[in-house]
Amino acid sequence: SRAIILDTDPGIDDAIAIALALSSKKLDIQLFTTVMGNVSLEKVTQNLLKLLAFFEKNIPVAKGAALPLLKDVIDASDIHGNSGMDGYEFPEEASHLLSKNHAVIEMHNQLMKNTGKTTIVAIGPLTNLALLLRMYPESVKQIDEIVLMGGSVSRGNKGVLSEFNIAVDPEAAKIVFESGLPIAMVGLDVGLKALVYPEDSEKIKAMNKTGDMMYHLFKKYRGGSFKTGLKMYDSCAVAYLLAPEMFDIETTFVGVEINGTYTSGATVVDLKGYLGQQPNAKVCVDIDENVFKKWFMESIERCI
Numbered sequence: 669s670r671a672i673i674l675d676t677d678p679g680i681d682d683a684i685a686i687a688l689a690l691s692s693k694k695l696d697i698q699l700f701t702t703v704m705g706n707v708s709l710e711k712v713t714q715n716l717l718k719l720l721a722f723f724e725k726n727i728p729v730a731k732g733a734a735l736p737l738l739k740d741v742i743d744a745s746d747i748h749g750n751s752g753m754d755g756y757e758f759p760e761e762a763s764h765l766l767s768k769n770h771a772v773i774e775m776h777n778q779l780m781k782n783t784g785k786t787t788i789v790a791i792g793p794l795t796n797l798a799l800l801l802r803m804y805p806e807s808v809k810q811i812d813e814i815v816l817m818g819g820s821v822s823r824g825n826k827g828v829l830s831e832f833n834i835a836v837d838p839e840a841a842k843i844v845f846e847s848g849l850p851i852a853m854v855g856l857d858v859g860l861k862a863l864v865y866p867e868d869s870e871k872i873k874a875m876n877k878t879g880d881m882m883y884h885l886f887k888k889y890r891g892g893s894f895k896t897g898l899k900m901y902d903s904c905a906v907a908y909l910l911a912p913e914m915f916d917i918e919t920t921f922v923g924v925e926i927n928g929t930y931t932s933g934a935t936v937v938d939l940k941g942y943l944g945q946q947p948n949a950k951v952c953v954d955i956d957e958n959v960f961k962k963w964f965m966e967s968i969e970r971c972i
């Protein structure tokens with residue numbers, strides 16, 4: 669199975685993605701790291717420790733960046749609720765899993781400890797990863813690929829052209845995209861089509877304990893207006909690892925706008941090659957919605 673470090677800001681859709689990743693035998697999640705994003709660092713870390721208690725998984729957790737590199741912090745508590753994971757009574761957080769070390773140090777230790785290369789899956793702002801690349805440039809050779817949920821080929825969900833995870837910390841995203849590492853960008857364009865509808869949610873509830881938990885989170889996601897589809901953005905990053913054939917993928921140059929007058933945090937995905945730059949990412953430009961749905965439902969069925 670593939671060695672994984674999962675960097676996250678739970679976050680309702682993060683929680684769903686984590687459940688799917690934990691249930692797969694093909695992924696060996698060795699370390700979780702947290703980053704501010706959907707809500708504060710303290711809250712997202714608590715949420716992650718609650719999820720690990722729920723799933724009874726003994727995987728270490730390290731707390732990372734509480735603030736973006738340069739920008740002021742913005743959150744998404746309007747979407748994920750005050751706690752960041754509203755809607756379900758989770759067990760007491762598994763506090764014993766929390767490391768005393770900063771996420772960047774634990775990431776580095778884990779990367780150097782592994783004999784083979786490790787994949788980093790990032791489903792929050794990219795602050796921890798940028799810090800890792802700056803603090804421990806030698807760890808780069810231990811990274812096999814960065815699979816990130818973030819960015820957009822078309823329009824944004826936080827700015828006109830910027831997706832939330834990139835908009836929170838555009839400078840960090842720029843460092844990551846310019847790192848020269850293999851990057852898979854699983855962005856808004858596919859997340860917007862990875863939908864859960866109320867009728868799916870009823871089926872999910874009946875599946876198992878995890879399904880019941882998800883059902884209750886879905887009810888609170890996006891302020892509780894559950895009539896149209898809910899977007900499973902972060903699950904798409906897990907889908908990319910486990911079932912990449914559901915995506916249309918283009919290898920291309922992605923630039924990150926940090927100082928645009930109106931476009932800070934935009935990902936400039938140069939599909940036509942106007943900028944004459946070397947490709948630096950594999951970009952998921954489209955997804956087969958039906959294949960996603962089937963994969964998503966089957967993955968939940970495998971959960972506890």
Ligand code: BDR
Nearest residue numbers: 679681744791832833901
């Ligand atoms: C991303 O922003 C967050 O709110 C979600 O968890 C996801 O990672 C979508 O833009």
Ligand code: CA
Nearest residue numbers: 679682791792
């Ligand atoms: Ca997230």
